[in-house]
Amino acid sequence: MNPQFCNSAEHGVSRRRVLGAIGGTTAGLGLGALGGMVQPAVGEELAKSDKQILLLWLDGGMSQLESWDPKPNTRFGGPLRSISTSLPGVHISELMPKTAKLMHHLATVRTMKTEDANHSSGVPKILRGHPKNRGVVYPFWGSAVAKVMGPTKSGLPPYLWVKPGSGGFISKYAGFLGAKYGALALGDGKPPTNLVRPETLSEQNANERRELQQLFNQRYAARRRKGSNEANSYVYDVAEKLMQNQKLFDESLLPDKDRERYGKHDFGRHTLLARNLIEAGVRFVQVTSYGWDTHGDNFNAHASRMPKADQVYAALIEDLIDRGMMDNVLVVMMAEFGRTPRINGSVGRDHWPNAWSLSMTGTGIKKGVVVGETLADGTDVKTEPYDIGAMFHTWYQAVGIDSKKVEFMNGTQPLPIAHDDMAPVKELLA
Amino acid sequence: MRWLARLSLSVVLAAASEAASAEPLHAKIDQLIESQATGVEIAPSADDAEFLRRVSLDLAGRIPTVAEANAFLSDKAEDKRSVLIEKLLTGPDYPRRMQELFHVMLMERRGDNDEWLKFLRVCFEQNKPWHVMARAILNPDADNDELRGAAFFVTQRLVSEGAMAPVDVPGLTRDVGRLLAGVDLQCAQCHNHLTIPHYYQKDFQGLHMIFENVQTRRDVQFPAVSEKVMQAKKEFKSVFEQVALQTGPVVPGRGEVEIPVFEKGEEFAVAADPKTRKPGVPKFSPLNELATGLAAKENDIFTKNIVNRLWFVMMGRGLVEPLDLQHADNAPTHPELLNLLASEFVAHEFDIRWLLGELARTNTYQRSSMLPGEAEPPRESYAVAIEKRVSAEQLYWSVGIATGRFDAVRRSIRKGLVDAKKPEEEIKTIDEATLEELVAKSDELKTALADFKTNFGSGPKEPEVEFEPSVKGALYLMHESKIQKCLESGSATLVEDLLKTETDQAAIDHLFLRLLTRKPTDEERQQLASYLEENKERRSEALANVAWAMLTSTEFVVNH
Numbered sequence: 001m002n003p004q005f006c007n008s009a010e011h012g013v014s015r016r017r018v019l020g021a022i023g024g025t026t027a028g029l030g031l032g033a034l035g036g037m038v039q040p041a042v043g044e045e046l047a048k049s050d051k052q053i054l055l056l057w058l059d060g061g062m063s064q065l066e067s068w069d070p071k072p073n074t075r076f077g078g079p080l081r082s083i084s085t086s087l088p089g090v091h092i093s094e095l096m097p098k099t100a101k102l103m104h105h106l107a108t109v110r111t112m113k114t115e116d117a118n119h120s121s122g123v124p125k126i127l128r129g130h131p132k133n134r135g136v137v138y139p140f141w142g143s144a145v146a147k148v149m150g151p152t153k154s155g156l157p158p159y160l161w162v163k164p165g166s167g168g169f170i171s172k173y174a175g176f177l178g179a180k181y182g183a184l185a186l187g188d189g190k191p192p193t194n195l196v197r198p199e200t201l202s203e204q205n206a207n208e209r210r211e212l213q214q215l216f217n218q219r220y221a222a223r224r225r226k227g228s229n230e231a232n233s234y235v236y237d238v239a240e241k242l243m244q245n246q247k248l249f250d251e252s253l254l255p256d257k258d259r260e261r262y263g264k265h266d267f268g269r270h271t272l273l274a275r276n277l278i279e280a281g282v283r284f285v286q287v288t289s290y291g292w293d294t295h296g297d298n299f300n301a302h303a304s305r306m307p308k309a310d311q312v313y314a315a316l317i318e319d320l321i322d323r324g325m326m327d328n329v330l331v332v333m334m335a336e337f338g339r340t341p342r343i344n345g346s347v348g349r350d351h352w353p354n355a356w357s358l359s360m361t362g363t364g365i366k367k368g369v370v371v372g373e374t375l376a377d378g379t380d381v382k383t384e385p386y387d388i389g390a391m392f393h394t395w396y397q398a399v400g401i402d403s404k405k406v407e408f409m410n411g412t413q414p415l416p417i418a419h420d421d422m423a424p425v426k427e428l429l430a
Numbered sequence: 431m432r433w434l435a436r437l438s439l440s441v442v443l444a445a446a447s448e449a450a451s452a453e454p455l456h457a458k459i460d461q462l463i464e465s466q467a468t469g470v471e472i473a474p475s476a477d478d479a480e481f482l483r484r485v486s487l488d489l490a491g492r493i494p495t496v497a498e499a500n501a502f503l504s505d506k507a508e509d510k511r512s513v514l515i516e517k518l519l520t521g522p523d524y525p526r527r528m529q530e531l532f533h534v535m536l537m538e539r540r541g542d543n544d545e546w547l548k549f550l551r552v553c554f555e556q557n558k559p560w561h562v563m564a565r566a567i568l569n570p571d572a573d574n575d576e577l578r579g580a581a582f583f584v585t586q587r588l589v590s591e592g593a594m595a596p597v598d599v600p601g602l603t604r605d606v607g608r609l610l611a612g613v614d615l616q617c618a619q620c621h622n623h624l625t626i627p628h629y630y631q632k633d634f635q636g637l638h639m640i641f642e643n644v645q646t647r648r649d650v651q652f653p654a655v656s657e658k659v660m661q662a663k664k665e666f667k668s669v670f671e672q673v674a675l676q677t678g679p680v681v682p683g684r685g686e687v688e689i690p691v692f693e694k695g696e697e698f699a700v701a702a703d704p705k706t707r708k709p710g711v712p713k714f715s716p717l718n719e720l721a722t723g724l725a726a727k728e729n730d731i732f733t734k735n736i737v738n739r740l741w742f743v744m745m746g747r748g749l750v751e752p753l754d755l756q757h758a759d760n761a762p763t764h765p766e767l768l769n770l771l772a773s774e775f776v777a778h779e780f781d782i783r784w785l786l787g788e789l790a791r792t793n794t795y796q797r798s799s800m801l802p803g804e805a806e807p808p809r810e811s812y813a814v815a816i817e818k819r820v821s822a823e824q825l826y827w828s829v830g831i832a833t834g835r836f837d838a839v840r841r842s843i844r845k846g847l848v849d850a851k852k853p854e855e856e857i858k859t860i861d862e863a864t865l866e867e868l869v870a871k872s873d874e875l876k877t878a879l880a881d882f883k884t885n886f887g888s889g890p891k892e893p894e895v896e897f898e899p900s901v902k903g904a905l906y907l908m909h910e911s912k913i914q915k916c917l918e919s920g921s922a923t924l925v926e927d928l929l930k931t932e933t934d935q936a937a938i939d940h941l942f943l944r945l946l947t948r949k950p951t952d953e954e955r956q957q958l959a960s961y962l963e964e965n966k967e968r969r970s971e972a973l974a975n976v977a978w979a980m981l982t983s984t985e986f987v988v989n990h
Contacts (some may be wrong), residue, residue, distance in 0.1 A: 063624050118624060120616075166889035168900040184901060187889075194905035200914060205975055209908075212979030215957060220985040223800040228817045229984040235904040240899065294618070295669070344915075350669055 004311040022413045049149055051363055051399035052304050055141065056271065056333040057127075058309065059294030060119065061356075063339035063349055064378070066093050066302035067309075069110045070356035071378045076341035078284040078299055090370050095306035098314035105317055105326075106361045107428050110327045111372025113385030114337060117351040119293065122336040128175070128390035133305075136410055137175035141392070142284040146174075146181045147408065148401060154281025156245060157238045161185040162270040162277075163288040166191070169238075171231050176410050178230055183286070184238055188266070189273045190250035195242060210236065248280055249273075261315040264307055275319055278329055287302060292335060296346035310332075317361060328400050332391075334358035341378040355381045358391070364398025366430045369381050387420025398425040455774050456791040461792045462767040465811050470807040473814040476798040478503055480990065481511060483947040485790055487820065487989045488744060489518035496944050497868065515790045519783050526866060530556035530784070530823040531743065536567075536609055539883070540586050545579030545652045552576045558735050559780035561725040564610055569721035571652040572647070587647045603638040608754035610724060611682040612715050612735030618948030621668040626757050631668055636680020639664040640716040649707040651790040656709035659697045660689055660716055679716040681723035683731040690714050694906035727776045731756055737889035738762075740782065742895075744789040747809050753895070760871040763810040799990040817896040818989040822886035826879055827865065829981060832945045834915035834923025836865055839872050841923075879910045895987050907982045917983075927956030928973045934962045945980040 065071055070082040070093045082091040085103035090246065092100055095292035099106075115130065116122035128138040139147065146158035159181070161170070167187030174181035197206060213236070247253060262268035267289040274285045289309065294301040314334055320326050338356025339349035355374045361367065373382045396403035396418060403424070407414040451564040455709045464472070476484065479717040481504050486494045491590075494502070496552075502514060518524060529550040553563050565582070570581035587602040600619055607615045615623075623629035639660075647654040692713060702710035724732055726882040734756060742748040745976035749762040749771075762768040771785070778784050789795055807813040822826070830836045844860050869875040885906040888894045906915055919926040924944065931937040938958050942950045950958070958976060978985060 063884075079979045090904060121625065166892075168889070168902065169898060170900055172896070192900075192902035192905050194902070194909040196909065198909055198914065201909070205971055206908070208972075209978045210984075212961070212976055213982055216979055216983035219951070219954065220983060224815065225801065225806050225814070228988045231897065232899045232984040232987060234532060235899045235901045235909075239901050239904040239908060282909075320685070344669060345667070345672065372595075 007023075017048055033348060040061075041344060043062070048153065049400055050152060050328045051143075051149070051330065052152065052282070052328060053145060053178065053284045053332070053399060054274055054278055054362075054394070055284070056313065056316075056331070057286055057288045057343045058292045058312070058333070058335040059288050059290045060170050061122070061335045061337045061339055062292045062306075062309070062349060063298060063302055064110070064352075064355070064357040065292065065339065065341065065349070066095060066299070066306055068092055068108050068359060069374055069378065070094075071341075071374075071376070074377045076377055077106040078343065078377070079298060080303070083322055089371065091307065093302075094300060096310040098310050099317075102317050103316055105321065106359055107365050107367065108357060108359050108370045109383050109386060109425075109428070110355075110357045110370060110374055111381040111383055112338070112353075112356045112358055112391075114353040114356075114383055114388055116172075117353050119336060119351075122351070124352065126334070126336045126388050127173075128271060129418050131387050131416065134410075134413075134415055136415065137363055138415075139175040139177045139181060140173040142183055142286055143174040143177055143181040144408075145284045147177045148396075148406060148417060149399075152281045152283050156241055156277075156280060156282045158283035159183045159286075160274075160277055160282050160284070161286045161288065162189050162274050164266050164270075164290060166187055168233055169231070171227075175393070177408065182231075186249075186273070188272050189251075191242065191246070192239070195239075195249075196248055196370070210240075237337065244317070245280060248276055258315075261318075263311050263315075265308050266313050267308050268315075271316055275316060278325070280325070294339065295344065295348040295350055298339065298343070298347060298349040311358075328363050330360065330364065330395060330397065332358065332360045355379070360395070360428070362398075364400070364430055366428055369427060371425065371427050386425060387419070387422060389422035390425050392418035393424040394428050395420055397429055444984055452839070453790040454791070455770070457768060459788070460793045462764055462770070463792075465652065467807075467811040467813050470811045470813045471801045471802045471805070473798040473800060475796050475967050476815065477794065478511075479948040480538065480798060481796055482514070482987055484815070485511075485515060487824055487828070489515070489527060489790065490521065490523035490829055491821075491824050492523065494697075495831060495949055496940075499943055499947050511594060512791060515787055518852060519787050522604065522864065524783075525551055525554040526728075534821060534823075534887070534894055535739065536583060537586065538893055539887050541890075543579065543586065543653060544661055546586075547579070549577050549579035549582075554782075554919035557783045560782055561727070561732075561923060564725035564732070565721040567721075568606070568610070569715065569717040570653070570655060574648065574653075578652055578654065581655050584598065584641070584644065584655055585653040588644070588646050599640060599641050602641050603634060606636075606637065606641075606720075606724075607682055608877060610735060611729075611731045612750065612756040613682060613731060613755055614752075614754040615682075621670050621682045626755075626759065628757050628759075630708065631666065631677070632677045632686075633680055633682065634668045635664055636677040637682060640679045640720050643716055645709070647709060649709070655717070657712055657717055660714045661691070661697075662690065662716060665756060679719060683729040684723045684726075687716070687719045727780075730772065733772040733780075734768055736780075737775050737785065738781075738875065740769065740785055741789065742932065744786065744795055745812060746818040747812075753893075760845070764847045810908075815990065817897065819894060820886075820987055820989050821894065822882045823879075825886050825987065826882040828867070828986070829913075829916060830875070830878075832981065833901075833926065833977065835870055835916045835921070836875070837923045838921055839875060839959060840868055843868075864931070874912065881910070881912065897962055899987065907978075917977055919970060923975050924977055925970055928977075929970055932957050937962070941973075941976060941980065945977065946983075946985055969981055 014068065035402055065076070065078060066080055070080065070091060071077040072082050081094045083094045083100055084091055085100040092103070114126065116125045124140070127140040129141065131138050142159040142161065142351040149158070151158040161183040163185055165187055167185040167190065169182055170185055171182035173183050217229050217233055222328050258272055267287070270287045271424060274287045292305065316331065320329055320331065322366040337353040340352040344350055355378065372381065372384065372386065375382050392405045394422055403418045406417055408417060459871045482494050482499060485494060502510065507513065529547060532550050533547065550564065566577040566580040567583045570578055570584070572578050584602065586599050587605060590597050604616045613629065615629055617628040618631050618634040622631050641658050643658050645656050645658065647656050659938065660679070663678050665676050667674060677686060678689050681687060696709040697712055699713045700711040702708065706920060723729070723958055726732065732981070738748050738750050739753055742753060749764055749768045750756050750760060794812050797815045799817055801814055809816055840863070844857060845964055847857050847860060851990070867878060885900070885903045915921040916924060919929060928937045928940060932941060935955065938950055938955055943946055961976070962969065962972055
């Protein structure tokens, strides 16, 4: 082969170097006291990246008509009005007055068109970026980012999930990547109990215990399937990192002003915690707000829920601007689908993947744009539809990952990190 | 679910022919598994130590004691595994283990109730057939003292969770389908299932109306239900079409039941008693129709659900996964095997103990969990034993036994009685108390059991399927004072016993046998010997550190 030509094999080699790093243990956490587990030298470029992601997830499906894409005075518009925003000519629902003032900092997509109208299959499809079927279970976005980018230099667990209800380590979100890339869920934002080492256990003994444990685990894992030992080892690694960051979880240390601004409801408290987790260096934080599945009484339900989401989103954006974090944090607010234009017999709106909206801002994102337009009565997209796969490309691009080049390795099988037939949406990228 | 009804005849016919065949089920299972495990390297049989630990966790719900391990490992008899299986199935731990297992499976950590636990215990002590248990759950008999607690399955799901969460009858409907028939009809609540062609809205609505007709009884203290008179079909609409539809009660796998008409005033078999507030008993009981129709040998999905779940318990993977998603488009990995298990289970009168014994006797169950080569064979090949989640309860009993914390508590209660000059008889009851009785006498052990459920169980309503360790569990084992106590001499016997050993080697051998049910490798022996030698000035701390590391190691916290 002619060496003068740039041949693809060479690219293959250099690319594989990066892939090797990603396929390896970049996400392995430095263990401090143990010293047995070393951060691999490879792949440091990605590991050094200071880009972070904060996902606000409105579980059940927020209505686009009562938020980003109102259609007042039309057949399916419902009783609520729209208001003007800081972007000339752009209107959003009257339920979002605070966010309306910040629209010039945001990018909004109004032509999301996805495939699944079920919660049980739609949620994972969206959170996986709905890639092509490769016969493997793809990771949720947070797990994918934990794998591709690893923890930041803070060493904190890369994927935290703040949610109402119970917490725990949710390994199944990691899909084929393996248990340790799962989500650490902080139930009701609370840290796990027993975070503080008791005085009766000396630091020396604690360290020796972990080293001995490692010894037993290595021997056991040498001849076993990977999953169990990875998961068991990982929870101890995470426990140690969290011990070093105990103050994050103390709500009493938060200024009253912040608590007022975000709201004392769950979504407000959890997003405020998420802001602090991001500031402390967690790579990917998801906040979940439940209860958006408004099959009945859609308008009252949104009139009660939407202002809270508005308050939370606006407070977060203001903080990111004030603290200079817009340059390294990507923020996305979305759900698994929108809601039907048609109003059902229970004054509700049902599941609607055909034409819905989402919002984003922060690093790599163009500010003050609204992408796409729906029909006058909201029943379908009028301009180019976007699948979640295109958003995944866009978001990876926004945090500096070339989603067309970087791949997962499943054993020896390279797998794209976002749908291979799709591409980033250029209008959304700064 | 008409397709399911059609399948059932073939099962009954198959049952007749299988029962006639002399070859034991466990041998047929191995043939079917191995004939499909082509192109993968099959692991050899687990050694005696690995087998003993696995089968003890599965059938006794705990690791073996040092005495049990010594006895089994030195036994030279060829049939010792089979003998052990029989011993465990008829032993004192089996009913407790099954009670714990079925409690978690059926209630999914929604809460405890003494009557319900008694129901489970009695059933497994008497080895009641599964269809009898299921019927007791679906149509509880308040007059049967032993079994009436089964009503808790329904009543606990009819408890309101506060003003914002009304009583979740759809959730109860869903759980009956999921847990007793292996079909999750949730998505068919508002419309026919979009992606599963055989889950119809009518199936959901017809089952749902049976539970809409049920009330929790307020006139008695134990869990109990009553039914209202059902006179009319239920109207429902698909959210997509808005066309009015109707159905009578529907039994999963069997179809709709006609609602009989009675003259006004003639609806009740037993009239209500306003004085005692005892509700009346209608002549037509949809719960009875459900119980006898669902839990019947003719009902294929009922049988397949339970054999699939028992297979999962022993083998670590369901033949159908998810366990609650049986349908025509979600084929079992081994269809012929699932049919065989179902028909043999029916032929053996729904005998859970018998089926668990047959599963434990298979080579499939007894394989090593160690990979024979570099590759990880697919789980569904069963070429290598699949590691299983250790439940909170299994972990609790195992930690208490391994560290001798139970022994120390027994010792201390005994000392209290002796010091108080209590009669011999009373002291004897402590000496002979089972571990459960011991826990009942100690607040600290009781609290620790609750702690384990919180830290190592899943949250309420979350099925416990895979090994999902948690950070809170890790922190509990790292820092909780009750765990520290297990490693202190005085409050547990492990370190005391180790301090009495004459050499480090003896201490190391004892640790391995007592905690991990095996001998150390040469390398482990060497590494630990040098650690103990380096720290001989603080020997009890060093021994406690080794013990902690073993207790929290992956080898201890999964069933391999």
